Amino acid sequence: MKKTQLAPIVLAIAAFLAGCSSTPKTTSLLDQARTDYMAAQGNPDVATYAPFEMKLATQAMAQANVEANDRGSDEKIDNLAYLAKQKIALAQEVTKRKMAEAEIANAGKERDQLRLDARTNEANAAKLSAEKATLAAQQAQSNAAQSQLAARQAQLDAANAQRQTQEAQARAAQLEAQLAELAAKKTARGTVITLGDVLFGTDLSRLTTDGMRSAQKLANVLQQNPQRNVLIEGFADSTGAADYNQGLSERRAGAVRTALLELGVARERIDMRGYGESFPVAANDSAASRQLNRRVEIVLSDDSGKVIAR
Structure with a gap:
């Protein structure tokens, strides 16, 4: 069951409370249950992995709210609130477990993908090795040409330095x-x-x-x-x-x-x-x-x- 399937029940609870002329009772345990319920309801993972458990928690929460609206005894309200808290906790625990299982399944897929990538990398490495050999030959030719250019540049730099020295001496x-x-x-x-x-x-x-x-x-x-x-x-x-x-x-x-x-x-x-x-x-x-x-x-x-x- 998706999160949207829980909405009618929640709206019904809210409408029921709003329609009452008297102010509902509450207890600290009921307030805690309501806080836990809102947190679970706001977690999209709960709706994805534990829709049935969340439905049961919603029904239990509705019963506790009805009892509070009818201004029942604190003991009965707390009993229903405790039950709701347990069902909410169960929905959250189921969510955690199924998420962990999903992560394990994803890890298996990742391992398979890694193996495939490794084989692909081996093929690519062989191709790269051949390309590197070709590039190394080309680089050797380029280095030889650069060495010739460097030697020529060194000659030009020496001549330029000598000229600058002579000019500086002449200016001095x-x-x-x-x-x-x-x-x-x-x-x-x-x-x-x-x-x-x-x-x-x-x-x-x-x-x-x-x-x-x-x-x-x-x-x-x-x-x-x-x-x-x-x-x-x-x-x-x-x-x-x-x-x-x-x-x-x-x-x-x-x-x-x-x-x-x-x-x-x-x-x-x-x-x-x-x-x-x-x-x-x-x-x-x-x-x-x-x-x-x-x-x-x-x-x-x-x-x-x-x-x-x-």
């Missing part, structure tokens, strides 16, 4: 020549190019013609070495007010920065500082010494683009 030599022309010096902070006071107008921040030539040479270096950046630092002597000297050092550094920008150097590659009277390179006790302190230093970064801060 060119850079050294350009820096020598700018009278650059190597320091702990990196390569430093100094634009002296003579490259600016007297007490001015505007570059002279010679100063612009130096800026052009520096711009060429930066354009040919795009991985490098510059830090422009302006300095003044101690003559005059400190605020004025600070501003003058900043304006002169700014003039070099503006010149490089106009010559095509990207803005993000240029940093600038003004230090006024700080960091003198000579005593400020003579005109010649003060002239050395009036300067702009340009620190060229390493290949990573970093400049060590002062």
Whole structure:
């Protein structure tokens, strides 16, 4: 019997209860029986494997509900509820047993299928073995061709590496020549190019013609070495007010920065500082010494683009 065959009985029980004018009695055992019944009824496996047992449980449950609706004694209600619980338990136990039997039967079918699969696999393995032998011969031919290609690629890589080395050496030599022309010096902070006071107008921040030539040479270096950046630092002597000297050092550094920008150097590659009277390179006790302190230093970064801060 399927689950749908139990529905009329269940509906009849519900209709009977709803039609009564008085409130049915209940006991804890009856409540437990009803809970067990609902669980069994909601299990599709019970309807599949134990329809007859579930029918008996439904009838027993109906008798217990009728007795409760008639407000019978607790003892009689509990007796009927206990009977219903037993029949519900029987339906569930039958379901478990038949499910186990079905699983055993399925396991037998699976074993037969495994045997068939094993024989099929043996045939496939023989076929694959032949195909592998053919593929191995083809792979050997392919490996030989790849070895020839690898040898050729190694020759090309070696030639390319040699060319890159030569180009790097040529660039390094060119850079050294350009820096020598700018009278650059190597320091702990990196390569430093100094634009002296003579490259600016007297007490001015505007570059002279010679100063612009130096800026052009520096711009060429930066354009040919795009991985490098510059830090422009302006300095003044101690003559005059400190605020004025600070501003003058900043304006002169700014003039070099503006010149490089106009010559095509990207803005993000240029940093600038003004230090006024700080960091003198000579005593400020003579005109010649003060002239050395009036300067702009340009620190060229390493290949990573970093400049060590002062």
